Amino acid sequence: MTSKEAEALGKTTRPRTGSRHPLQRIGLPLVGVVLLIATWEVTVWLNDLDSIVMPRPMEVLRALGDLVVSGEFWDDVVVSLTEFGSGYVIGVFAGVVVGVLMAEFSVFRATVHPVVEALRFIVPFAWIPLVILWFGTSLLGKTLLVAYATFFVMVVSAAKAMQQVDPTLTKVGRMLGMSRWRLAFAVQLRAAAPTIASSARAAAAIAWIAVVAAEYVGASAGLGVLIINASTSLQTDVVIAGMVVIGLVGAGVSAVIGWLSRSYLSYV
Amino acid sequence: MNAVSDPAPATRRGGELIVDNVSHHFASGPRRVDVLQDVSFTIPPGAVACVVGPSGCGKSTLLNLSAGLAGPAAGELRWDGDPVRLGQNRDVGMAFQQPGLFPWMTVERNVAVGLRTRGHDKRDAARITAEFLETVGLTEFKDAYPTQLSGGMAQRVGIARALALQPRLLLLDEPFAAVDAFTRLKLQQEFKSLLKLSAPTVMFVTHDVPEAISLGDFIVVMSHRPASVVRIIEINREDRDRSSAAYAHKLSETLECLGVTSDMDAATDD
Ligand SMILES: Nc1ncnc2c1ncn2[C@@H]1O[C@H](COP(=O)(O)OP(=O)(O)OP(=O)(O)O)[C@@H](O)[C@H]1O
Ligand SMILES: [Mg+2]
Numbered sequence: 001m002t003s004k005e006a007e008a009l010g011k012t013t014r015p016r017t018g019s020r021h022p023l024q025r026i027g028l029p030l031v032g033v034v035l036l037i038a039t040w041e042v043t044v045w046l047n048d049l050d051s052i053v054m055p056r057p058m059e060v061l062r063a064l065g066d067l068v069v070s071g072e073f074w075d076d077v078v079v080s081l082t083e084f085g086s087g088y089v090i091g092v093f094a095g096v097v098v099g100v101l102m103a104e105f106s107v108f109r110a111t112v113h114p115v116v117e118a119l120r121f122i123v124p125f126a127w128i129p130l131v132i133l134w135f136g137t138s139l140l141g142k143t144l145l146v147a148y149a150t151f152f153v154m155v156v157s158a159a160k161a162m163q164q165v166d167p168t169l170t171k172v173g174r175m176l177g178m179s180r181w182r183l184a185f186a187v188q189l190r191a192a193a194p195t196i197a198s199s200a201r202a203a204a205a206i207a208w209i210a211v212v213a214a215e216y217v218g219a220s221a222g223l224g225v226l227i228i229n230a231s232t233s234l235q236t237d238v239v240i241a242g243m244v245v246i247g248l249v250g251a252g253v254s255a256v257i258g259w260l261s262r263s264y265l266s267y268v
Numbered sequence: 269m270n271a272v273s274d275p276a277p278a279t280r281r282g283g284e285l286i287v288d289n290v291s292h293h294f295a296s297g298p299r300r301v302d303v304l305q306d307v308s309f310t311i312p313p314g315a316v317a318c319v320v321g322p323s324g325c326g327k328s329t330l331l332n333l334s335a336g337l338a339g340p341a342a343g344e345l346r347w348d349g350d351p352v353r354l355g356q357n358r359d360v361g362m363a364f365q366q367p368g369l370f371p372w373m374t375v376e377r378n379v380a381v382g383l384r385t386r387g388h389d390k391r392d393a394a395r396i397t398a399e400f401l402e403t404v405g406l407t408e409f410k411d412a413y414p415t416q417l418s419g420g421m422a423q424r425v426g427i428a429r430a431l432a433l434q435p436r437l438l439l440l441d442e443p444f445a446a447v448d449a450f451t452r453l454k455l456q457q458e459f460k461s462l463l464k465l466s467a468p469t470v471m472f473v474t475h476d477v478p479e480a481i482s483l484g485d486f487i488v489v490m491s492h493r494p495a496s497v498v499r500i501i502e503i504n505r506e507d508r509d510r511s512s513a514a515y516a517h518k519l520s521e522t523l524e525c526l527g528v529t530s531d532m533d534a535a536t537d538d
Contacts, residue, residue, distance in 0.1 A: 168368035171337055174355070175362045176382045176433075190372060267371050267413050 055237040063237035064244060067226075077249065079221040080211055083139060084253070087146025088207045092200050094147065095154025099196075102155070103162030104184055120152035124210045132218040142214045149210040150203045157199035161192035197261035204257055208250045223249070282436050282469030283348035283359065285311040285334060290343035291494075292329055302494035303329050306343070309488050309500055314467035318480035320526065321490030327473045328365055330495075331439045334471060335360045347437065358386060361435030361468075363443050367426035369414040376401065376410035379429045386433060400432040401425075403458055405451075420447035424455070431462065438468040442475060456483060477522050481515065482508050489525040498525045 020028075037057050043049075044056050051059055067073040098116075102109040124145050135141025165188050173187040215224020223246050230238035292304040303326035311317045319327050332338050333345055336357040345352040347359065361382075369378045376397055383393035401407050404424040414422055423446045430438065444452045456479065463470070474480050480487045480503075487501040501522055507514045 166366070166368065168364050168366045169370060171332070171364060172368040172370075172429075174337055175335055175360060176385045177358055178385055182385075187370070191370070193372075265372075267415055 052234050052236050055240060059237045060240045060244065063235070063241040067238070067241055067245070073226070076221055076223050076226045077245070079219075080215065080223045081249070083142040083214070083222065084146060084208055084211045086139070087143040087148075087210070088150050088204060090143065091147035091150025091207065092154050092203065095151040095203075096158045096196060098151075099155045099158025099160075100162055100184070100189060102159040103188075109159075116152065116155055120156065124149040125213055128214060128217050131214070137218045137220050142211065142219070145214050146207045146210045150207045153199060153203040153206055154196075157203075158192070158196050161195035161199070162188055164195070165191040193265045194261065194267075197257070197265050201254055201257045201261070204254050205250065208246075208253065212246055280434050280436060280466045280468070282314045282438075282467055284313050284346075285437060285469055285471070286344075286346040287330070287334070288344045288346065290330075290333065290340045290345060292326065292333065292338075292341045293494075304333075304340075305494040305496045307490075307495065307497055308343075309497055311469050311471060313469055315485040316463065316470040316472060316483055317486055317488055318484030319471060319473045319488045319490060320475065320477060320480055320522065321495055322492050322526070323475075325490050325493045325495040327490065327495075328441055331362065331441050331471060331473060334437070335362050335439055357437070359436040360439060361430040361433035361437070362439040363423075363426045363430040363441060365441040365445075365473075367414070367419075367422040369417075369422055369425055369429075371414050374411050374413060375406060375417070375425050378414070378425055379432050382429050382433050396432050396434075397428075400428040403431065403462065404428045404455065420451065423447065427455075434466060434468075436468050438470045440470065440472045442473055444479065445475065452479075459483065477519060477526075478510070480522070481518050482510075487518075487522055489522060501525070 040057055044054050055063075098112065102112055102116075127145060127148065131141045131145050135144070169187055169191055170183060173183045178187065211222070212224045215222040216228055219225045223242055227239050227242040227246075230236075230242060287307055287309050290304055290307045291302070293300050293302045295301075307326075307330065309317070319330065321327055329338075333340050334352065336352045336354055339354045347357065369375075370381070373381060376394075379397040379400060380393040383396055384390070388396065398407070398410075401410055404427055406421060406424055406428065409417065409421065414425070417425065423443065427440070427443050430440065444455050447455065460483065472480070472483060474483075477487075484503050486503055489498040489501065490496070491498050499521075501518060503518060504514070506512060507518045509515055
C-alpha cells in the first residue's frame with residue numbers, strides 16, 4: 001500500500017508547468033506576440049495611416065533602440081521604478097498591518113472599516129491635483145500616491161484573507177497551546193500569506209498605473225514624462241515605445257513578485 | 269537508543285473528565301441553534317468513552333468544550349476536579365474532524381510543531397514524531413506536504429499529531445472515518461496497544477457502532493439536536509467478540525438508542 005502511495009506522491013511532486021513540450025512552451029507565446037504585431041502592421045497598412053497617427057512596428061522598434069542607448073531613458077526608468085518601489089512597499093506593508101488588525105480586533109475593525117470604505121473609492125487619480133498642490137512634483141508626493149493606491153487594495157484583501165483562514169487551523173493552534181501572537185502570525189497570517197501575495201501582485205499593477213498617471217500630470221522625470229514630452233513633439237513612435245517599456249517593466253515587476261511568492265510562500 | 273525515556277507513565281495517566289449538565293448553543297444569524305442540552309456523564313481516569321449520535325447533534329461541539337476551545341453556555345466541565353479553563357489545557361491532545369494540517373509544513377513538521385509548542389526540545393520532538401508517524405504508517409511521507417496526501421492519510425497525520433503529545437486527555441473526532449476498512453482495523457489495533465502503554469482518558473467520537481463497541485469502555489449515545497444523553501452503555505470484555513451473542517446484543521441496544529432498526533449489515537457504516 002505505502003509504496004504505491006509513495007509512487008503516486010512522486011508523480012504529484014512536480015505539478016503545473018512542464019506538461020507541455022518546450023517547443024510549445026516558447027512557441028505558443030511567440031505566436032501570440034507575432035499575431036499582435038501582424039494585426040498592428042496590417043491595420044496601419046490597410047488604413048494607410050500616417051506615422052504620426054500610428055507608426056509601424058519597425059519604427060517603434062527603432063525608437064525603442066534609440067531610447068535604450070540614450071542615458072536619459074534609463075534615468076526615467078529609474079525615477080519611475082523608485083516612485084513605484086517606495087510607494088508600493090509602504091502601501092503593502094501598511095495595508096497588510098491594518099488589514100490583519102481589522103481581522104483580529106473587532107473594535108478596530110468597527111472603527112476603521114467605514115473610513116476604509118469611504119476612502120477606497122476615491123481613486124488615486126482624484127488625489128493628483130491635491131498631491132501636486134501639497135508636494136509639487138517631488139518623489140514624496142508620488143510615493144504617497146502610490147502607497148495610497150496600494151494600501152486600499154491590500155487592506156481589504158488582507159482582512160478578507162485572514163478571515164477566510166480555515167478555522168480548524170486556528171483551533172489546532174489553540175489546542176497545541178500557541179500564544180495569541182504566535183497564533184496570529186505563525187498560523188493565521190502564514191495561512192493567509194499566499195492569498196495576500198497574489199493580491200500584492202494585483203496591487204502592483206494598480207501601483208504602476210498610479211506612477212504613470214501621476215507622471216503624466218505633474219513630474220520632471222519618469223516614463224510618463226518621457227511619453228508626454230514625446231507626444232507634444234509629435235514623436236508618436238517614441239510615445240508607443242514608452243508605452244511598450246511601461247508594459248514590459250510592469251510585467252517584469254509582476255513576474256518578480258510572483259517568483260518571490262512562489263519561492264517563499266508556496267507549499268510544494 | 270532509549271526509546272522508553274518518556275516521562276514516567278504515571279504522570280501521563282489520564283484524569284477524570286466530568287461533563288456536568290452542559291448545554292450549548294450557537295447564534296446562527298438572528299436564530300439561536302441549541303446544540304447540547306443538559307449533557308452529563310463522567311469519564312473515569314484512563315477510560316475510553318465512545319460518543320455516537322446523529323450527524324449535527326453536537327459531538328464535535330462537545331469535544332471543543334472538553335478541550336477548552338470554547339466555554340459552555342451552561343453547565344460545567346471538570347478536568348481532574350477543576351473547571352476546564354478556556355484557552356490552553358496542556359493535558360489535551362485532539363484530532364479534529366477535518367485534519368487541520370498546516371499546509372506550509374511537511375508531515376513531519378506538522379507533528380513536531382505541537383511537541384515544540386509544548387516545550388519539547390528539537391531532538392526530543394524529532395524522536396517522538398518519528399515514533400508516531402511509524403504508528404500511523406506514514407514514515408515514508410514525513411517530507412510530503414499536506415496537499416500531497418489523500419484524505420485518509422491527512423487524517424492519520426492529525427491523529428499522530430494528537431497522539432505524539434502523549435496527552436492525558438485524548439479527544440478524537442471520527443479519527444478513522446476517512447480510511448479504508450483494512451487500514452481502519454489496523455489503526456484500531458494500534459490504538460488499543462497504545463492505550464495499554466499509556467492510559468489517557470479518551471473521548472472518541474465515531475459513527476461506527478462496531479468500532480465504538482470494540483474500543484470503548486462505554487458508549488455515550490446522544491439524541492438528535494439539541495442533543496442530550498439517551499443512554500450510557502457499558503461495554504465489557506465479552507461484548508467485544510464480534511461472533512458473540514453479547515456483541516450482537518450491545519449492537520442492537522446501541523442502534524435502538526440511535527433510533528435505527530437493528531439490521532446489522534446496514535449498521536456497519538454511518
Ligand atoms: N461555529 C458554529 N457556529 C454556528 N453553528 C455551529 C457552529 N459549530 C457547529 N454549529 C452547529 O452546531 C450543530 C452541531 O455541530 P457539531 O459539529 O458539533 O455536530 P456533530 O455532532 O459533530 O456532527 P457530525 O457528526 O456531522 O460531525 C450543527 O447544527 C452546526 O450547524
Ligand atoms: Mg462532528
